[in-house]
Amino acid sequence: MIEIAKYHSDISRISSVDLSNPEFGKECSDHMFSAYFENNSWVQPEIIPFGTIEFLPSMLTLHYGQSVFEGMKAFKMHDGRISIFRPELHYERFNRSLERMCMPLVPKELFFTALIELLTIDQAWVPSASGTSLYIRPFCFATESRLKIKISDSYRFMILMSPAGKYFGKPFRLKVETEYTRTAEGGTGYAKCSGNYGSSFYPVKHAIEQGFDQVLWTDAKEHKYIDEAGMMNIMFMLDGKLVTPALNSAILAGVTRDSVLTIAKDQGIIVEERKIAVEELRSFLESGKVSEVFGTGTAAVVAPVKLIRIGDADYEIPEPSENSFHSKAYSLLNDIRTGISPDPHGWNFII
Ligand SMILES: Cc1ncc(COP(=O)(O)O)c(C=O)c1O
Structure with a gap:
C-alpha cells in the first residue's frame, strides 16, 4: 500500500474564491500532490500546500518538452457525495501520453491513491452550483538538469485541482x-x-x-x-x-x-x-x-x-x-x- 505523507496548509484560501461561478483554471485548491521518479522508481509521494516549486533553469522539460498532462473533473453529487468522471480512461490516456514521450508510466495505485487523498483533503473545494466542478490536472515533467538533448532520467508527477464554472458560454x-x-x-x-x-x-x-x-x-x-x-x-x-x-x-x-x-x-x-x-x-x-x-x-x-x-x-x-x-x-x-x-x-x- 502506498503511504502518502501529508503536510497541511496553515490557512485556507477558499473563502476568497467565488465557488458559485469560478473562473476556469484561475485558482488552485489549498493542496497539491507531488512524487518524484528517481533511480527507476517513484518516491516521496506527498500532499503539500499549493505553492511555488524550485527547479534549475537547466531542467530538461524547459528545453526539450518532455511534459504531459490530463484534465478530468470531480462533481458534487445530489446527495453530497463526490465523484470523479471516468478517471480510469484519463489514467490510461495519461500513460499512453507518457509512453509516447519516453517518460516513466505512473502505477495505477499511485495515481488513484494520490487522487483520492488529495480530493479528500480539499473536498470543500468541489463546487455544487449547476454546471460547476473541480477540475483535476495530473501532470508529469522531466526534471533532470542537463543542457544536452536527451531523455531525462528523473521526473516529477504532480496533481493540481481548480474549481471550474462553465467554459464556453455561447455557440x-x-x-x-x-x-x-x-x-x-x-x-x-x-x-x-x-x-x-x-x-x-x-x-x-x-x-x-x-x-x-x-x-x-x-x-x-x-x-x-x-x-x-x-x-x-x-x-x-x-x-x-x-x-x-x-x-x-x-x-x-x-x-x-x-x-x-x-x-x-x-x-x-x-x-x-x-x-x-x-x-x-x-x-x-x-x-x-x-x-x-x-x-x-x-x-x-x-x-x-x-x-x-x-x-x-x-x-x-x-x-x-x-x-x-x-x-x-x-x-x-x-x-x-x-x-x-x-x-x-x-x-x-x-x-
Ligand atoms: C486536443 C484535444 N482534443 C480533444 C479533447 C477532449 O478530450 P476529453 O473529452 O477527454 O477532455 C481535448 C481535451 O482534453 C484536447 O485537448
Whole structure:
C-alpha cells in the first residue's frame, strides 16, 4: 500500500474564491500532490500546500518538452457525495501520453491513491452550483538538469485541482484550417503532451484575429479530412446520424467523445466514426442536412458551433434547441455525474 505523507496548509484560501461561478483554471485548491521518479522508481509521494516549486533553469522539460498532462473533473453529487468522471480512461490516456514521450508510466495505485487523498483533503473545494466542478490536472515533467538533448532520467508527477464554472458560454465560430497543422499521423496528436498546445496557439491566434473562436483541424498531409476542433473533438449531426472523425494517431481520444457517442447509441441514434472530408461536410451544409455541430471535451463538456468557415464561404448552423441531441446529451451527462440520472455504464468513480 502506498503511504502518502501529508503536510497541511496553515490557512485556507477558499473563502476568497467565488465557488458559485469560478473562473476556469484561475485558482488552485489549498493542496497539491507531488512524487518524484528517481533511480527507476517513484518516491516521496506527498500532499503539500499549493505553492511555488524550485527547479534549475537547466531542467530538461524547459528545453526539450518532455511534459504531459490530463484534465478530468470531480462533481458534487445530489446527495453530497463526490465523484470523479471516468478517471480510469484519463489514467490510461495519461500513460499512453507518457509512453509516447519516453517518460516513466505512473502505477495505477499511485495515481488513484494520490487522487483520492488529495480530493479528500480539499473536498470543500468541489463546487455544487449547476454546471460547476473541480477540475483535476495530473501532470508529469522531466526534471533532470542537463543542457544536452536527451531523455531525462528523473521526473516529477504532480496533481493540481481548480474549481471550474462553465467554459464556453455561447455557440462558437469555427474556421476550417488548411494552412497550419496541429499534428500529423505518426506524430503526438493522440498524446496529451504540452507541445501540442504550444504549437496550436499561433494558428488559433490568427483565427481569433479573423473573428473566429477556434479552428477545425484537418489532416496534415492533404488538409482534406477533418481531425478535431481546437481543444475538443468534433461531432456533426448529418441527416439524422451522429458522425465524428474516426480516431487516428493525430486525434486525441476524448473521454467526453466516448461518453457522448455511448449516450447516442443508448438512444438508438446511428453513430458513424469515420473519415469526414471537408468537401463532404460542405455538401451536407449546402443541402441543409446538418442540424447540429458541436465540440466535446472535459472543459467545455458539449459546446455548440454556430458557424463554420470553409475556404471563403461561411455556413450557419441552426440554433440549438432544448430538443437538440447535444443539449440533451449535455443535460444527461450532468445528471449522471450528479447522481440525478442512473449511471448505467459505471462512469462515476465515487470518493
Ligand atoms: C486536443 C484535444 N482534443 C480533444 C479533447 C477532449 O478530450 P476529453 O473529452 O477527454 O477532455 C481535448 C481535451 O482534453 C484536447 O485537448
